[in-house]
Amino acid sequence: MPENASATPAHHTTPPALTRESLAQAALRVLERDGLAGLSMRKVAAEVGVKAASLYWHVRNKEELLDLLNDAIIASAEPPPREGGWRVQMRGYCWNYRRLLHENRDAAKVMAGRLAPGPHMLGLLDDQLDRLREAGFSDAHAALTTYLLSSFVQGFVLQEQSPLSAAEAEGASRLEVVTEVRERFRALPVEDFPNLVALAADLTEPNHDVRFEFCVERILDGLAALLPPDHR
Amino acid sequence: MPENASATPAHHTTPPALTRESLAQAALRVLERDGLAGLSMRKVAAEVGVKAASLYWHVRNKEELLDLLNDAIIASAEPPPREGGWRVQMRGYCWNYRRLLHENRDAAKVMAGRLAPGPHMLGLLDDQLDRLREAGFSDAHAALTTYLLSSFVQGFVLQEQSPLSAAEAEGASRLEVVTEVRERFRALPVEDFPNLVALAADLTEPNHDVRFEFCVERILDGLAALLPPDHR
DNA sequence: ACTGAGCCCCTAACACCGTTAGGGGCGGGT
DNA sequence: ACCCGCCCCTAACGGTGTTAGGGGCTCAGT
Numbered sequence: 001m002p003e004n005a006s007a008t009p010a011h012h013t014t015p016p017a018l019t020r021e022s023l024a025q026a027a028l029r030v031l032e033r034d035g036l037a038g039l040s041m042r043k044v045a046a047e048v049g050v051k052a053a054s055l056y057w058h059v060r061n062k063e064e065l066l067d068l069l070n071d072a073i074i075a076s077a078e079p080p081p082r083e084g085g086w087r088v089q090m091r092g093y094c095w096n097y098r099r100l101l102h103e104n105r106d107a108a109k110v111m112a113g114r115l116a117p118g119p120h121m122l123g124l125l126d127d128q129l130d131r132l133r134e135a136g137f138s139d140a141h142a143a144l145t146t147y148l149l150s151s152f153v154q155g156f157v158l159q160e161q162s163p164l165s166a167a168e169a170e171g172a173s174r175l176e177v178v179t180e181v182r183e184r185f186r187a188l189p190v191e192d193f194p195n196l197v198a199l200a201a202d203l204t205e206p207n208h209d210v211r212f213e214f215c216v217e218r219i220l221d222g223l224a225a226l227l228p229p230d231h232r
Numbered sequence: 233m234p235e236n237a238s239a240t241p242a243h244h245t246t247p248p249a250l251t252r253e254s255l256a257q258a259a260l261r262v263l264e265r266d267g268l269a270g271l272s273m274r275k276v277a278a279e280v281g282v283k284a285a286s287l288y289w290h291v292r293n294k295e296e297l298l299d300l301l302n303d304a305i306i307a308s309a310e311p312p313p314r315e316g317g318w319r320v321q322m323r324g325y326c327w328n329y330r331r332l333l334h335e336n337r338d339a340a341k342v343m344a345g346r347l348a349p350g351p352h353m354l355g356l357l358d359d360q361l362d363r364l365r366e367a368g369f370s371d372a373h374a375a376l377t378t379y380l381l382s383s384f385v386q387g388f389v390l391q392e393q394s395p396l397s398a399a400e401a402e403g404a405s406r407l408e409v410v411t412e413v414r415e416r417f418r419a420l421p422v423e424d425f426p427n428l429v430a431l432a433a434d435l436t437e438p439n440h441d442v443r444f445e446f447c448v449e450r451i452l453d454g455l456a457a458l459l460p461p462d463h464r
Numbered sequence: 465a466c467t468g469a470g471c472c473c474c475t476a477a478c479a480c481c482g483t484t485a486g487g488g489g490c491g492g493g494t
Numbered sequence: 495a496c497c498c499g500c501c502c503c504t505a506a507c508g509g510t511g512t513t514a515g516g517g518g519c520t521c522a523g524t
Binding site for chain 4: 272273274284285288293294
Binding site for chain 1: 340341344345346347348354355357358361362365371372373374375376377378379380382383384385386387388390391393394395396397420424425426427428430431434435437443446447449450451452453454455457458
């Protein structure tokens with residue numbers, strides 16, 4: 001087993017055609033095509049022109065492959081421009097992170113329950129911490145803030161991407177489903193769920209961006225209260 | 233297929249021994265014993281003394297069984313006492329929700345990517361909305377707030393429960409792993425990740441409760457800013 | 465009492481999954 | 495020439511979700 005991936009090639013002059021890197025890229029393509037549920041060792045192997053068992057030379061587990069895939073997804077993340085106050089920069093982090101999770105199919109599910117910070121994630125995190133400290137947050141508050149933001153964005157995208165009903169899973173149009181769900185809210189027994197009936201329209205706001213914006217701004221408001229007033 | 237579960241028993245006087253309810257309870261026991269990865273149709277069937285194919289009489293899919301399981305978990309949730317200001321009540325919701333996710337094995341993963349609000353979830357949601365409106369939040373803000381809180385708590389628990397390393401998955405003690413991860417942070421190249429090295433201690437705070445408390449209080453601060461000052 | 469309908473479980477099978485054991489070719493170092 | 499480590503292979507094991515089809519069982523209608 002290659003316990004050190006960056007060791008000298010030892011015997012081969014030509015680098016092996018299969019690398020952990022190329023495996024991650026293949027997994028990314030399979031993910032895009034078939035989704036997380038359809039991502040199997042055999043398909044990833046076929047994607048690189050190899051049989052499934054061969055993957056286990058480069059990777060201990062499917063789990064480890066998913067770690068690689070995870071980092072491959074994060075690799076395409078980019079930090080927001082370093083201009084404006086801390087608030088616009090943190091807002092940028094949240095929106096960029098959410099966009100990343102939307103652009104890669106099932107990305108939120110891949111990251112759910114996976115910490116294993118690959119090198120790309122570490123770079124992002126360090127950068128984010130840097131801006132928070134520069135804005136005047138204490139070390140402890142900066143660290144805690146990164147947890148707050150990433151937890152929220154991940155949870156939010158996971159919720160917004162979950163199909164509202166079995167109908168949506170079979171590709172019914174979003175707006176159809178939303179109005180149908182709204183009607184189901186309205187049809188609930190008023191004596192049991194008066195608020196759900198009354199707020200059916202608010203609860204089924206189809207534009208997720210406005211939801212996301214509200215949530216992010218509340219969190220940023222809460223963070224701002226940590227700073228002395230002259231720092232905003 | 234029983235397309236209406238609450239229809240009259242029609243032909244049987246004795247109720248069938250297998251109900252969707254008892255299936256959910258069986259699934260809950262299997263989940264507790266074997267975790268989500270070990271929860272299979274065959275095991276749930278065995279738990280109720282039946283073969284796997286029989287489940288498909290009561291349930292369309294494994295997915296539908298998981299929806300039932302989801303609601304069975306939520307059934308044991310209880311709203312916080314209706315006393316104190318809105319702030320202590322919303323705080324109570326967050327902590328109770330997190331506790332629920334901790335008390336049931338893999339509960340966070342079961343709920344991840346699953347909206348399908350069962351009856352119990354609807355009740356909780358209605359109650360939460362009621363308190364928010366009573367506190368003076370507008371209808372729209374109340375609805376948005378429930379999304380903010382549930383998204384955050386779900387994302388947070390998902391992150392805190394993800395094993396920090398492969399070592400932890402094999403039952404190494406938590407504190408061992410934490411200090412080992414901390415050392416790995418400290419050992420990073422300082423020129424690439426100066427902030428991760430400097431904040432290694434803050435980032436690896438082993439007490440998740442203090443992390444959670446920080447995050448919740450920031451969110452509550454942000455929400456408070458929505459209210460006129462005399463409402464707090 | 466007989467018949468038919470519907471409920472509810474069964475056996476058998478299909479296609480696929482993750483993972484392991486063991487084998488073999490190939491290329492470079494001694 | 496030999497060996498050894500790399501890297502892929504075939505074959506198989508036990509498990510998965512799901513479907514097809516069958517069969518008893520209990521009731522309603524006649």
